[in-house]
Amino acid sequence: MIRVQEEPFDPAAETASLALRSGNAGAVATFIGIVRGANEEAAVTRLHLDHYPGFTESVIGRMAAEAEARFPLLALAVVHRYGDLGPGEPIVFVGAAAEHRRAALEAVDYLMDRLKTEAPFWKREDGPTGFRWIEPREADHADRARWTSEGSEDARD
Amino acid sequence: MASVRLLYFGYLADAAGTRGGSVDLPAHIGDTDQLLDWLEPSLAEELRRPSVRIVINNEIKAGTVPIHPGDEIGFIPPMSGG
Numbered sequence: 001m002i003r004v005q006e007e008p009f010d011p012a013a014e015t016a017s018l019a020l021r022s023g024n025a026g027a028v029a030t031f032i033g034i035v036r037g038a039n040e041e042a043a044v045t046r047l048h049l050d051h052y053p054g055f056t057e058s059v060i061g062r063m064a065a066e067a068e069a070r071f072p073l074l075a076l077a078v079v080h081r082y083g084d085l086g087p088g089e090p091i092v093f094v095g096a097a098a099e100h101r102r103a104a105l106e107a108v109d110y111l112m113d114r115l116k117t118e119a120p121f122w123k124r125e126d127g128p129t130g131f132r133w134i135e136p137r138e139a140d141h142a143d144r145a146r147w148t149s150e151g152s153e154d155a156r157d
Numbered sequence: 158m159a160s161v162r163l164l165y166f167g168y169l170a171d172a173a174g175t176r177g178g179s180v181d182l183p184a185h186i187g188d189t190d191q192l193l194d195w196l197e198p199s200l201a202e203e204l205r206r207p208s209v210r211i212v213i214n215n216e217i218k219a220g221t222v223p224i225h226p227g228d229e230i231g232f233i234p235p236m237s238g239g
Contacts, residue, residue, distance in 0.1 A: 050167050052231055055215045057189050060238075080238060111238055119238030122167025135166040135208075136237045150185050 001076065001154030002060050004051060006083040014079055014093045029104035030095040031112055037087035039134070043127045044087060050122040058113040059157040070110065071096070078111065080102045082121065089144035112146050117141040159186070159226035172203045172223040175229075182224070189213075190221040192230070236237050 001021070003009075006051045012036035013031045019028050035047045064076055079093040092115065125134050161218045164177035186192050189211055202207070211218050212231035224230065 017227070038223055050166070052166055052212070052233065054204040054211055055183075055231065058215055115238040120233060120236050122234060123237055124167075133171075133234070134237065135235045140237070 002057065002080045003079070004057050004060065004063055005079070005081060007081075008089060009079050009081070009093060011090055011093050014077055015095060016086065018075055018077045018095040018097055023110075024099075025074045025097035025104075025145045026099050027101040027104040028095065028097045029101070030093065030107045032090050033092040033112075035085045035087050035089050035091055039125055042125070042132075044125045044128075045128065046126040047085045047091070048081040048124040048126060049091070050124070052120045056080075056082075056120040059118065060115070063077070063111060063118065066114075067096070067107050067111050068078075071098065071107040073098050073107055074101060075135050076107065076111075078115075080119070080121070113140070113143045113147060117144045159184070159224070160234065161224060161226065162229040165228065165233040167207065167230060169203060169232050169234055173200055179203070188221050188223050189218070190224065192224060208235050 015028065015030050019025065022028065038044055050079060058079065060078055064078055067073070070075060073096050075097040077093065077095040081091050085091055094108050094111045096104045098104040098107070117140050122133060124131050158183045160179055161182060162178065163180050165173040170176045182192065182196065183204065186195055193204055196204070210233050211222065212233055213219060214229055
């Protein structure tokens with residue numbers, strides 16, 4: 001299940017819905033990304049997310065399919081917001097259900113690393129002194145590279 | 158004259174002063190390189206940065222790519238979700 005939406009979402013409701021869809025899962029792992037009130041010591045009053053309607057959904061759909069091919073999952077959920085968000089608001093929800101914990105935990109970790117570097121979103125931080133567009137950090141690319149090994153399905157630049 | 162949709166995302170929309178829309182291209186423009194030559198030079202300079210990718214009809218393309226009437230051509234800076 002993938003949703004890209006402007007409206008806020010309720011992480012607890014998303015988790016419950018995922019658990020309901022996963023049948024006899026022995027493990028449900030979730031990640032919730034939250035807008036920080038400051039980044040590198042600069043105050044952030046608002047985070048604006050630009051997205052590419054159609055393309056964004058299609059890229060996340062491919063990532064989710066690759067996660068399902070890579071880990072034995074019973075259900076998967078990605079909810080991502082766009083538009084204007086304030087500090088403390090959930091921006092992304094990733095949840096995976098599996099028979100055992102390792103697959104669920106790793107699928108969430110894998111999807112977050114890919115979302116951070118490959119999902120078509122562009123973030124602008126607005127603060128008291130102006131705004132700045134932010135790009136993935138070196139650490140994000142290093143995290144992403146952990147999942148790429150020779151011969152793996154998603155091994156590409 | 159071929160009509161295409163040009164779209165700009167993130168800081169590129171600021172650079173272009175627009176999020177994009179339909180554009181009628183002169184008949185001689187047949188690929189993305191010719192398109193960039195035709196655009197306003199300061200915008201083209203931004204779009205030619207190595208970090209900028211071109212998305213044609215929802216597929217990321219590399220290098221110089223042919224353009225066809227009706228194509229949707231998006232210019233995207235480095236992506237970052239989550």
